Amino acid sequence: MSRAEAVRGASPLWTLGLLRSELITTFRRRRTLALLGVLAAVPVLVGVAVRIETGDGTSAGGGGGGPAFLSQIINNGLFLVFTALAATLPFFLPMAVGVVAGDAVAGEANAGTLRYLLVAPAGRSRLLLTKYAAVMAFCLVATLVVAVSALVTGALLFPLGDLTTISGTRISFSEGLARALLIALVVAVSLIGVAALGLFVSTLTDSGIAAMATTVGLLITVQILDQIPQLHALHPYLFSHHWLSFADLMREPVYWDDLTKNLGLQALYAAVFGSAAWARFTAKDITA
């Protein structure tokens, strides 16, 4: 006990060092870079498609089909940010997070490096927290990659300027940009529930692939359950249910009800599955 106490007392810097090495490992992985590349390609694809389709002057997304805000892109490139986030949030973003989170612990166990990590006097709780912090950093980076890629594509292909909120009022471009940033942050926070779930699954198995597959499988299952009207009593508790509420930030005045529900739900998932991951990981026999 005394040794652990001593380590705990002397180690804020240690934790930072651990986090830094964890971040470097995560973001240097080819797999992570490939995921980010795919995410960056989505807005480009959407932007080019809208540009080509509307090249002859017809309006896009007639009738309001397709992802949210699609019909406004041609008039204001900033809307590509919202469309891209709305298009990637249901699947691409959480899938990428699921891959990274599922790999976090199980991947180390699979590669046989977990025991060496634990040789370092950091303690299991701290290692797990660091892993979770790294996964959350990935949530933020992934979302920002989508947003920035969409902003650049939108600026190149479409005009920019004042924009109309979905309530019909006008806001300046700079305020629109601020809201875009806020929306990106909300989207990133929307993913911490999946991240916690992935981390928990990751502590259950020693196979990185199995953990990733389970997390992504759960993600798809939850998305399907959310579509079944007969299960509406269950819907408010599914982590993906309020995801698209980020669009409420584009109302004037902002409609907070669903946004706060979403943030509360994500916090709940993070608390439940985070502590479950802790319970599992700190009590686990590390054999690999």
Place this chain on the structure above:
Amino acid sequence: MAPYESENTTTAGEADEPRTRRRRAARYAVPVTVMGVAAATIGLVPALADSGDPDLPEITAAQLIEKIAQSDVERLSGTVRITTDLGLPDLGGLESGLMSGARAQGGDDGSSADPSAKLAELASGTHTLRVAADGPDRQKVSLLENAAEYSLIHDGKDVWGYDSASNEVYHGTVDASGEDREQRPPATPKDFAEEALKSVDDTTSVTVDGTAQVAGRDAYKLVVKPRQSGSTVGAISIAVDHETGMPLKFTLTPSSGGAAVVDVGFTKVSFDRPAASTFEFTPPKGAEVTEDGDLDKGREHSGKPGKAPKSEADLAKGLDGLKMLGEGWNTVAVFDDGEAGGLPTGEAGGDLEGFLGSLGDRVEGEFGTGTVFGTRLVNALITEDGKVYVGAVTKDALVKAADAGK
């Protein structure tokens, strides 16, 4: 040893094995507790927040109705939740198909920003609306949709409809400012309450039934009930703000019991002046603008979402032979289009007859035979000799009225 021990186990000797296991199991108490606390919070907080009915000075029903009539709230903004459950068969896409068909008949061009098109959506399900008003000249109603919004903005002479999902704009003008009430769909509890109080006469009992809290404000509860039996209307409950006299919540429960047919209430309300920018609207660049010179047509079509007849064309045709039977709440309207066989009953009817027949019930009486089409609020009887009886009465009362009207 280090990789094999967790930070809290100091001596994991052989002898401690059962204890260690118990300790390990105990860790799972943390996520379970978190979940339990969350569940308890979700369950208990609404109950605790409901701090009981507020204490307000006694008031008679007549005084309360007077208060509503004198209410002159001109500035407000708030969120309204409207739930309608008419018990219509859930036709899904078919229904909207019929609606758009009806609009095509009306000569509209089918812009999705047309107010009459959007009103149909309010007739079923739960919707969240935002309302804002600043005097008689400036109002706004927005229907909140997933990542989109439909706004109806009245600013002086202009009436704008903006559908953000399709980026389409509808523009109309009103001749004289102030006569916009009709333009606006009956969306707020006030609109519904005024409609309900119009029908108050000696067939109605009106009582004050305690107090309630609505949208964080203390309110009186006014209960309007039909005295006669046979009406499908069980009771109408109106929560009236004690300060401003404005109706905050309107609930219509059917006499058959079950969920409310119409439930409209503020979930948030403020009587401050809304920001001026709320009512300013310029069509966004590239938006498709539909000009509509005569809003009157739209007004004709708007009707009341709670009682919107499903086949307006048919009803309009029948208006020539319109008669009213009964009084008060049990009034039954009779349309006689003079053509026998209002509903095809022969073999010629084919599949259509089978389909329509499956939606209604066959009834017989002194008037002959006919088919009753029912919703939870309005029932209609179509007889074989081409008469249509419609009223907010039960099926039995409808048959009785038909017998009496014979």
